[in-house]
Amino acid sequence: MSATASDKARILAEALPYIRRFAGKTIVIKYGGNAMTDDRLKEDFAKDVVLLKLVGLNPVVVHGGGPQINGLLERVGKEGQFIQGMRVTDAETMDVVEMVLGGLVNKEIVSLINKHGGKAVGVTGKDGHFIRASKLYLKSESDETIDIGQVGEIESIDPTLVALLDSQDFIPVVAPIGVGEEGEAYNINADLVAGRLAETLGAEKLILMTNTPGVLDKNGQLLTGLSAAEVDALFADGTIHGGMMPKISSALEAARNGVASVHIIDGRVPHALLLEILTNEGVGTMIRAR
Numbered sequence: 384m385s386a387t388a389s390d391k392a393r394i395l396a397e398a399l400p401y402i403r404r405f406a407g408k409t410i411v412i413k414y415g416g417n418a419m420t421d422d423r424l425k426e427d428f429a430k431d432v433v434l435l436k437l438v439g440l441n442p443v444v445v446h447g448g449g450p451q452i453n454g455l456l457e458r459v460g461k462e463g464q465f466i467q468g469m470r471v472t473d474a475e476t477m478d479v480v481e482m483v484l485g486g487l488v489n490k491e492i493v494s495l496i497n498k499h500g501g502k503a504v505g506v507t508g509k510d511g512h513f514i515r516a517s518k519l520y521l522k523s524e525s526d527e528t529i530d531i532g533q534v535g536e537i538e539s540i541d542p543t544l545v546a547l548l549d550s551q552d553f554i555p556v557v558a559p560i561g562v563g564e565e566g567e568a569y570n571i572n573a574d575l576v577a578g579r580l581a582e583t584l585g586a587e588k589l590i591l592m593t594n595t596p597g598v599l600d601k602n603g604q605l606l607t608g609l610s611a612a613e614v615d616a617l618f619a620d621g622t623i624h625g626g627m628m629p630k631i632s633s634a635l636e637a638a639r640n641g642v643a644s645v646h647i648i649d650g651r652v653p654h655a656l657l658l659e660i661l662t663n664e665g666v667g668t669m670i671r672a673r
Contacts, residue, residue, distance in 0.1 A: 535569025
């Protein structure tokens with residue numbers, strides 16, 4: 384059943400206090416999952432970002448591209464490998480990552496936002512040495528060092544470029560590729576980039592879009608609000624594992640380092656961003672430092 388005119392008016396009125404509260408504030412959005420691959424959800428996402436900008440918020444988009452990277456790797460005869468939720472990235476895989484993240488995916492998101500009236504600009508961490516990185520080594524359970532190739536950990540993020548774009552009403556769309564001291568490229572997990580960027584920018588919110596309703600307990604029930612101690616317990620008992628590990632880790636780190644609120648939301652829900660930011664309805668899990 385379609386909404387009546389009075390329903391629409393009520394919804395708009397409900398958004399007013401949130402618009403007032405968040406006007407001028409930075410919202411960092413990690414865009415990924417089904418929301419990046421379903422055509423209808425892609426359009427919804429672009430419209431949501433443009434609307435947030437028009438009502439006075441400063442959205443900054445950080446995107447992934449795992450399915451697209453896997454698809455191109457398959458076409459060149461390579462199989463994607465993951466260790467502790469991180470993509471193993473040899474030189475050939477890095478070329479594919481740069482092509483997909485810095486080119487195809489980034490420009491598609493920019494085009495969609497611009498199509499709906501925004502002014503989006505795509506950047507990678509290489510632009511202006513925006514995201515400086517160094518090689519990441521993992522540790523096994525037996526404390527052995529694991530080399531996963533050109534995967535980076537963030538050394539620093541220079542907020543100047545994003546601040547400049549924001550000041551001119553552009554919407555930054557960030558591909559998670561870092562740059563090393565010698566100009567070498569590093570593949571960085573997009574959740575980690577989004578979390579660190581939110582900290583650096585002093586963001587009001589960090590929103591991580593995913594393919595689940597949020598953080599689930601072992602019975603599959605949604606956990607709507609979690610403290611740092613509760614998240615630590617979920618790591619310890621194995622409830623949080625695999626690809627969710629870097630996502631939850633970055634969310635927790637951001638909450639502990641000054642980001643006012645961190646939300647893991649279901650990107651499969653149409654207009655999930657607007658529901659989370661501008662209505663009384665939550666669509667995921669909020670993580671707080673305490």
